[in-house]
Amino acid sequence: MDFVSYAWVIPALPLAAMILIFFGTRPLEMLARRRASGETAGAGHSAGHDHDASATDAHASPAVSAQGEDTHGASHSGGHSENGGATPFWAMAGSVIGVVAMVLAFFVAVGVLVEFLTTKDNNLIQHGQYIFLFDWFRFGNLDYTIAFRVDQLTAVMLVVVTGVSMLVHLYSIGYMEGDPGYSRFFIELALFTVAMLILVLGANFLVLFIGWELVGLSSYLLVGFWFDAAPEPPGSDLDLPYPPAAALKAFLTTRLGDFGFMIGILILFFSTGTFDFGALNSAATYTHVNQVALTAAMILVFCGAVGKSAQFPLHVWLPDAMAGPTPVSALIHAATMVAAGVYLVARLFPLYHFAAGPQSLEVVGYVGGFTALFAATIALVQNDIKKVLAYSTISQLGYMFVGLAVGPNNALGIFHLFTHAFFKALLFLGSGAVIHALGTQDMRKMGGLARYIPITAATFLVATLSISGFPFFAGFFSKDPIIGQAFDYGTTHGGNYTLYGLTIVTAFLTAFYMFRAYFLTFGGRYGQIAGFWGAERAYRGEAHPHPPSWVMWLPLVILAFPAALAGYWSSFANFLTKGATPAVNISDYINSAFSDKLTLIGIVVALAGIALAWLMYGVQALPAKVFTGNPIGKGIHALLMHKYYMDDLYRLIIKYVVLGLAHLTVLFDRYIIDGIVNGSGMAVRGLGAATRRTESGNTQGYGAAIFGGALIILLLLFFAVGVLKL
Amino acid sequence: MVTLNSFLVLGAILFCIGLFGALSKRNAVAILMSIEIMLNAVNITLVGYSSAFMGHTHGERLTGQIFAIFIITVAAAEAAVALAMIIAIYRRRSTIDIGEINLMRW
Numbered sequence: 107m108d109f110v111s112y113a114w115v116i117p118a119l120p121l122a123a124m125i126l127i128f129f130g131t132r133p134l135e136m137l138a139r140r141r142a143s144g145e146t147a148g149a150g151h152s153a154g155h156d157h158d159a160s161a162t163d164a165h166a167s168p169a170v171s172a173q174g175e176d177t178h179g180a181s182h183s184g185g186h187s188e189n190g191g192a193t194p195f196w197a198m199a200g201s202v203i204g205v206v207a208m209v210l211a212f213f214v215a216v217g218v219l220v221e222f223l224t225t226k227d228n229n230l231i232q233h234g235q236y237i238f239l240f241d242w243f244r245f246g247n248l249d250y251t252i253a254f255r256v257d258q259l260t261a262v263m264l265v266v267v268t269g270v271s272m273l274v275h276l277y278s279i280g281y282m283e284g285d286p287g288y289s290r291f292f293i294e295l296a297l298f299t300v301a302m303l304i305l306v307l308g309a310n311f312l313v314l315f316i317g318w319e320l321v322g323l324s325s326y327l328l329v330g331f332w333f334d335a336a337p338e339p340p341g342s343d344l345d346l347p348y349p350p351a352a353a354l355k356a357f358l359t360t361r362l363g364d365f366g367f368m369i370g371i372l373i374l375f376f377s378t379g380t381f382d383f384g385a386l387n388s389a390a391t392y393t394h395v396n397q398v399a400l401t402a403a404m405i406l407v408f409c410g411a412v413g414k415s416a417q418f419p420l421h422v423w424l425p426d427a428m429a430g431p432t433p434v435s436a437l438i439h440a441a442t443m444v445a446a447g448v449y450l451v452a453r454l455f456p457l458y459h460f461a462a463g464p465q466s467l468e469v470v471g472y473v474g475g476f477t478a479l480f481a482a483t484i485a486l487v488q489n490d491i492k493k494v495l496a497y498s499t500i501s502q503l504g505y506m507f508v509g510l511a512v513g514p515n516n517a518l519g520i521f522h523l524f525t526h527a528f529f530k531a532l533l534f535l536g537s538g539a540v541i542h543a544l545g546t547q548d549m550r551k552m553g554g555l556a557r558y559i560p561i562t563a564a565t566f567l568v569a570t571l572s573i574s575g576f577p578f579f580a581g582f583f584s585k586d587p588i589i590g591q592a593f594d595y596g597t598t599h600g601g602n603y604t605l606y607g608l609t610i611v612t613a614f615l616t617a618f619y620m621f622r623a624y625f626l627t628f629g630g631r632y633g634q635i636a637g638f639w640g641a642e643r644a645y646r647g648e649a650h651p652h653p654p655s656w657v658m659w660l661p662l663v664i665l666a667f668p669a670a671l672a673g674y675w676s677s678f679a680n681f682l683t684k685g686a687t688p689a690v691n692i693s694d695y696i697n698s699a700f701s702d703k704l705t706l707i708g709i710v711v712a713l714a715g716i717a718l719a720w721l722m723y724g725v726q727a728l729p730a731k732v733f734t735g736n737p738i739g740k741g742i743h744a745l746l747m748h749k750y751y752m753d754d755l756y757r758l759i760i761k762y763v764v765l766g767l768a769h770l771t772v773l774f775d776r777y778i779i780d781g782i783v784n785g786s787g788m789a790v791r792g793l794g795a796a797t798r799r800t801e802s803g804n805t806q807g808y809g810a811a812i813f814g815g816a817l818i819i820l821l822l823l824f825f826a827v828g829v830l831k832l
Numbered sequence: 833m834v835t836l837n838s839f840l841v842l843g844a845i846l847f848c849i850g851l852f853g854a855l856s857k858r859n860a861v862a863i864l865m866s867i868e869i870m871l872n873a874v875n876i877t878l879v880g881y882s883s884a885f886m887g888h889t890h891g892e893r894l895t896g897q898i899f900a901i902f903i904i905t906v907a908a909a910e911a912a913v914a915l916a917m918i919i920a921i922y923r924r925r926s927t928i929d930i931g932e933i934n935l936m937r938w
Contacts, residue, residue, distance in 0.1 A: 803937025805930055806855050806863075813851060 109217035110235040113256045116211045116218075116264055117303035120271075123207035124296035131200035132289040138196055193279075197288040201279050204292045208272035208299065215264040222261045223681065231684050233384070234260070236309060248379070255309035255383065258682050262520065263306040263449060266527045269668075270441035271299040273661035277535050278433040280658035281542055291331060291431065298324040298434075302442040306449060310381035311371050314453075318367075318414070318446060322360050325443045329353040329430040346490070346547075352429035359423040363413020370406030373399055387456040401463035408451060408470055415447025415503045418477040422752055424500055428492040432538030435492060439499040440531035448506045448523050455516035467511045474507025475592075475608035480750070482615035486622070487746040490547050491537045494623045495530070498573065501612060502526050508605055509588040512595035515687065517679035518588050524678070525580035529569040529669035532662060536566035539658055540627060543651040549626040554644025556628040558651040563628040563640060565662040569669045570624045574617035575712040582709075583673025583699060589613060590704040610711055617715025625723035637724030839880025846873035860918045860928040864911065871907045875900040 193201075225231060234257030242250040256264075275295060282291050301324050305317025330353025347355075375381060377395045411417070416424035424444070428435055438444060451458065451470060458467050478501045485497035502522070509519035539562040540555060541547050556563035572579040575586060589609045596603035625637060632643035645651075653659075676695035679687045690698075699705055721728040733739045748754065824830040846869055853866030882896025922928050 801937065803934030805933075810855050813855075 109214060109221045110230065110256050111237065112214065113218050113235065113260075113264070113307065114237055114239070114254055116214050116268060117300050117307065119207040119211040119214075120204070120296040120299045120303070123204045124293050124300065126203050127200035127289055127293050127296070131196045131203065132293070135194050135196035135200070135289055138194060193283050193288055198279075200289045201275070201292045204296055205272070205275045205279070207296070208268060208275045211299075211303075212265075212268040212272045215261075215268040218256060219261045219265050222258055231258075234258070236384075237307075242312070250312060250381070251310065252313055253309040254307040254313070256307065258684060259449075259452060259516070259520065260306050262524060262682065263445070264303065266445070266524060267299065267302050267306065267441045270527055270531045270665075271295070271302075271437060273531065273535070273665055274433045274437045277436075277538070277658055277661040278431075280655045281433050281538055282431065287331060291328075294324055294327045294331070295434070295437070298328060298437060298442055302446065305446055308383075310383060311375070311386075312381050314383075314450070315368075315371070318364070318410070318450075321414070321443055321446055322357060322364070325360075325427070325438060326353045326357040328434040328438075329356050329427045331430050331434065335429075347426040347429040349429040352423075352426040356423040356427050359420050360413040363409045363411070363420050365409070366406040367410025367413070370403045370409065373403035373406065377403070383453060387454065395461075397463055400457075400461055401466050404454070404458055404462040404466035405469050407454065408466070408473075411447030411450050411507075412473060413447070414450075415444045415507070416500050417447070417473050417504065417507065418480050419752070421477060421481065421500045422756060425493055425496040425749075428490070428496055432492065432534060432541055435496070436531045436534035436538065439495070439534055440527040444499060444503055445523055445527065448503060448510070448519060451507065451510050452516040452520050452523075455510065458510075459515075470507050471511025471595075471605055474504040474511060475605045476504070477501070478504030478508065478612040479608045479615070480504075482612045482619065484746055484749050485619040486615065487743060488619075489549050491540065491549050491552070491623060491627060492534075492547050494549075494619060495533050495537060498533075498616065498620065499530060501616060502530070502573070505585060505588055505609065505612070508592055508609055512588070512591045512605060515679065515683045517682040517687070518584075518591055520682060521675075521678050522584040522588060524675075525572070525584040525669075525672045528665055528672050529572040529581060532565055532569040532665040532669045533573070535658075535662055535665065536562050536569065537627075539654045539662065542654060542658070544647055544649050546647065546649070549623065551647035552627045553630040553646045554628070554633050554640035554642060555651060556633070556640030557642055557645070558640070559653050561659045562654065562662060565666040565669075566628060567624060567638075568666045570620045572669050572673075574620050574716060575613055575708060576617075576716070577700075577709055579670050580668070580673035582712075583695075585613065586699065586705050586708045589708050590702060593704050610708065613708060614711045614715045617712040618719045621716050621719035622723050625719060629724060631724070631726040633724075637720065637726075836880055836884035839876055839884070843873045843877035843880065846870075846876065858929050858931055860921070860930050860933075861915075863930060864914050864918070868907060868911065871903055875903055878903075 222230075234255050237254040237256065239252045239254065242252050244250070275292070278291065278295065282288050285291065298321065301317050301320030303317070305314055305321060308314035308317055330349045332349045333353070335349050371381075374386065377399055378386060380386060413420045424439075427438060430438070458470070481497045481500035481504065485494050485501065488494045488497065506519040506522045506526070509522055510516055513519060537547070539559060540552065543555070543559055543562075544552065546552075568579070572581040575582045589606065592605040592609050593603065596606045628640050629637045630640075630644040631637060633639055633641045637644075674692060674695075675681075676692045677689040680689040718728075722730055734743045745751070821830070825832070850866045850868075850870030850873060853869065854863050857863050857866060878896040878900045880896075882894065882900075886893055918928055921933060925932070927933075
């Protein structure tokens with residue numbers, strides 16, 4: 107089968123599903139709902155109150171439901187299904203359409219990947235498949251083409267996006283059950299997937315940018331999915347974001363990076379005259395290009411990646427994006443939104459690495475390395491399970507950028523993106539199952555949950571081991587090479603081991619905070635197997651946890667396999683670099699992973715992190731007071747709890763700098779712009795007042811003026827041609 | 833000897849008389865008559881040129897005369913319309929003094 111030439115089917119399938127749900131099942135569902143509400147008068151308006159009703163139902167204990175934050179947490183997520191709000195038939199039909207479309211798209215994507223893995227066609231390997239869709243417009247010599255290009259990088263991304271999206275679709279059937287916006291959710295989910303697929307398929311900057319902006323739009327829609335949720339009551343310490351505000355924050359923060367991105371694209375375009383990635387990435391294009399301009403352009407393009415991939419200082423939107431439903435978080439964090447930035451840098455890797463100055467990749471590396479450590483430290487103290495995962499995503503994305511910056515090719519970063527997609531999706535879907543079971547996301551009200559929801563706990567543990575870099579799990583094979591390469595990078599760059607230090611410390615912190623989250627949620631003191639498994643005594647909450655339905659645990663189980671095993675793709679670098687690096691067989695791969703001293707340091711660090719987390723939260727032999735008891739520790743803890751005051755800093759900047767600037771520009775607008783507008787009006791009126799007197803209504807006056815004027819012109823003409831002389 | 837100059841001088845004199853009348857008379861009918869005089873002055877000029885410059889073809893020779901006939905036709909139509917308007921104005925305002933009719937004044 108010639109899957110590669112039919113790669114356009116992959117985005118077309120979810121697009122078709124989206125259209126079908128939007129124009130087909132959703133109107134039918136609304137009609138059915140109206141008919142039902144007409145029959146049972148008074149029940150019709152219940153849809154809007156589902157949240158509140160379920161929230162109080164979920165917590166039968168008055169002690170819990172009295173707490174504002176808890177009710178809020180439940181209205182955010184969780185207990186929709188508690189009061190038997192079954193999904194209407196047509197809404198269910200719509201979601202089934204979505205899932206089926208995604209399954210088909212996933213199979214086509216796998217077909218594409220397999221074809222790339224098995225092909226002997228050298229042309230296909232080196233250049234990929236170009237799929238021309240249409241000419242947008244031609245302008246002189248410039249061709250603005252809408253076209254796709256499928257190569258190895260795209261093939262990997264296609265499988266990741268469609269695979270994770272497929273499982274998220276399936277999972278959402280359970281998670282969103284009975285939600286009033288059920289159909290809308292699936293429409294937006296499909297749009298999100300389409301946008302990301304367009305982004306990874308695009309053959310030039312134009313198509314990529316269309317996908318890029320669509321991703322931004324759909325993340326806005328999905329983060330603000332519960333736009334009618336009640337704002338957080340004051341005094342809550344979980345700091346749950348208000349969905350509409352979080353959506354706006356996500357959109358505007360990424361927009362800030364996009365500004366640089368657009369300027370970067372335009373600089374590239376003006377210096378090379380092309381948008382096409384194939385042309386941009388070939389060295390011949392750069393023989394006459396100013397190196398400084400190119401470096402600046404690449405750093406500006408990276409600004410877009412910083413916004414989309416939530417790197418410091420534009421990371422602030424990602425933790426707030428937790429306001430969206432948990433499946434959306436899984437999709438954003440694993441496959442779609444944040445992967446876009448990493449993909450962009452990887453796509454332009456030859457440009458960064460060969461054409462532009464070394465400063466461009468240094469910026470990428472140091473921003474990534476700093477962000478990795480920065481976000482990991484914040485994750486240490488979060489009490490919201492989703493917040494921990496959000497900061498871990500930011501941190502892991504930092505790793506990917508470090509991998510791209512220090513690597514000889516883009517395989518290191520993309521490999522980590524590849525494995526991370528699976529275990530992070532698993533972590534988020536697992537946390538969603540927990541939230542669904544309890545109606546809260548506060549880890550202090552959890553503990554010992556492995557007793558109640560063992561499948562979720564086991565799969566969550568797999569993902570936690572993987573992200574911590576525990577040996578033999580996927581994260582180990584993708585993260586340790588980055589740390590090792592960062593060390594080599596330091597050696598070849600005059601002994602500057604900053605990046606190595608950042609990444610290795612982050613590895614320790616990652617293992618620690620991930621296992622902290624695991625112990626607080628599923629294990630903990632009084633648990634079985636030394637706290638690694640749950641027990642009823644370890645549970646600190648009041649609500650009775652109920653196990654997830656099969657549509658929710660099945661994706662977890664499926665994802666657990668790649669989350670554990672994706673690292674064993676030994677010749678990934680060989681595949682991604684089109685054979686430029688030698689293929690490695692699996693036993694050499696594992697041997698080399700363990701023979702390196704650096705790797706052993708990495709393993710020790712990861713184990714140390716796990717051990718510390720176990721001591722502090724597993725058996726609680728080492729109370730947290732040891733660290734927060736003294737003034738310094740307390741200060742650091744407060745600093746981390748306030749996320750380094752970044753949000754407050756932004757608030758101050760907006761309050762004083764942005765609004766101050768706004769006040770200045772208001773003056774400019776009021777006096778200069780309005781002055782010009784009003785002034786021209788005044789001038790016209792004045793002129794009118796002065797000249798209206800000539801309109802006497804006396805016809806003969808007009809006649810005299812016409813003939814007199816003609817006479818004057820005639821005389822002037824005669825003087826001009828010399829018939830008359832003075 | 834009737835030369836082209838004779839035509840042109842006559843045309844110019846008639847035109848000036850008409851122009852003077854059109855600009856100085858207060859009676860609308862008198863103004864209309866003055867305009868007719870101006871039009872006829874132009875007719876004389878056209879016919880004079882037509883007879884003075886003999887072209888090679890009939891078309892070239894007759895252009896000025898055809899124009900004059902056109903102008904006579906248009907002048908007739910114009911006189912009809914203008915007289916109708918003057919009558920309408922008179923019925924409404926009982927005057928045809930052009931100085932009194934200044935509705936279009938600022």
